[in-house]
Amino acid sequence: MLNHDRRHFLGTAATAIAATQLGGLGSVKAWVRQMTPAAVQLPVAGDLPSLASATEWLNSPPLTAAGLRGKVVLIDFCTYTCINWLRTLPYVRAWAAKCKDQGLVVVGVHTPEFAFEKNVENVRRAVKDMKVAYPIAMDNEYAIWRGFNNEYWPALYFVDGHGKIRHDQFGEGDYEQSERTIQQMLTEAGIGGIGRDLVSVNGRGIEAAADWDNLKSPENYLGSDRRENFVRGVDAAPARLRLNQWALSGDWTEEKEVIVLNKANGRIAYRFHARDLHLVMGPVAPGTSVRFRVLIDGRAPGAAHGIDVDDQGHGTASEQRLYQLIRQPKPIADRQFEIEFLDAGVAAFAFTFG
Numbered sequence: 001m002l003n004h005d006r007r008h009f010l011g012t013a014a015t016a017i018a019a020t021q022l023g024g025l026g027s028v029k030a031w032v033r034q035m036t037p038a039a040v041q042l043p044v045a046g047d048l049p050s051l052a053s054a055t056e057w058l059n060s061p062p063l064t065a066a067g068l069r070g071k072v073v074l075i076d077f078c079t080y081t082c083i084n085w086l087r088t089l090p091y092v093r094a095w096a097a098k099c100k101d102q103g104l105v106v107v108g109v110h111t112p113e114f115a116f117e118k119n120v121e122n123v124r125r126a127v128k129d130m131k132v133a134y135p136i137a138m139d140n141e142y143a144i145w146r147g148f149n150n151e152y153w154p155a156l157y158f159v160d161g162h163g164k165i166r167h168d169q170f171g172e173g174d175y176e177q178s179e180r181t182i183q184q185m186l187t188e189a190g191i192g193g194i195g196r197d198l199v200s201v202n203g204r205g206i207e208a209a210a211d212w213d214n215l216k217s218p219e220n221y222l223g224s225d226r227r228e229n230f231v232r233g234v235d236a237a238p239a240r241l242r243l244n245q246w247a248l249s250g251d252w253t254e255e256k257e258v259i260v261l262n263k264a265n266g267r268i269a270y271r272f273h274a275r276d277l278h279l280v281m282g283p284v285a286p287g288t289s290v291r292f293r294v295l296i297d298g299r300a301p302g303a304a305h306g307i308d309v310d311d312q313g314h315g316t317a318s319e320q321r322l323y324q325l326i327r328q329p330k331p332i333a334d335r336q337f338e339i340e341f342l343d344a345g346v347a348a349f350a351f352t353f354g
Helices: 012-021 025-034 083-102 120-129 143-147 175-188
Strands: 056-058 072-078 104-110 136-138 155-159 165-170 246-249 252-254 259-261 266-272 276-283 290-296 314-317 321-327 335-341 346-353
Touching: 056 120, 072 083, 072 175, 083 104, 083 175, 120 136, 155 175, 165 175, 266 346, 276 314, 290 321, 314 321, 321 335
Parallel strands: 072 104, 104 136
Antiparallel strands: 056 136, 072 155, 155 165, 246 266, 252 259, 259 346, 266 335, 276 321, 276 346, 290 314, 290 335
């Protein structure tokens, strides 16, 4: 059964499971996704909830549900370290650019997973780095999230010109259906010249689509509340770890959400199977940085290095965000990842894979 809590959605398979298991309207949504987009009569699922509880707005003055009436609106629930959301971003960004002069308003609702994602300056920097130009509502208290009864990052809600939610999409995938839904609602709103062509997207870096065929390592949190497969007392010894197990060495403080390194030269080892390995981390103290080095199977990563390290595995964590540490070429196999922090003061939150 599906756990109804705040969680990331991992792709089209998870989307299909959710649609069939939610029952009621969820079953209708599953049927809609199986139909040819041009033949679908979109259901009506309720009014656009209030946006008034946003704690701050980026890229826009405050927007309201009433003020958006007459516009086709795409609501995008996000949090800036979520790899699943980051991989949908090229599509959302492209739809916003393509349709902004045709009556589409994209509104990102940034609902933070980690405490540091509540910091508006952190979000402002991330939005700028990711070239997000559409409005972002800061939802630090989860009020908008609760108004939608939302449970996932990423989640898209498609709202017509009458302020009615007509469709939703949880997780990655179904991009053609999503764009066809936007086109249909714009046509219904009386806007002419809406073509049937689709955006062409080629995600790069962190935004590249996952290698689903080779992805055998799930997201894992490092804080004591939600961690899985943590092996205590092995001192990060590679030979002692099985697939998806991980271990620490060094002087760490283990908190509910995060682990914090107290002295230099602490390490994390993780045995994984995926093309990409990411770590959500950053310095504890703002304005500082932490040097680190990454190894894969005991060696410098070479051609398997991610965008945040060089081929010798060297990198620096200077802000709290998601870092891509490994992107390995095929063939993909079980690998032993190790990261050694050369300075104290790093906070590490979660591993994600792609």
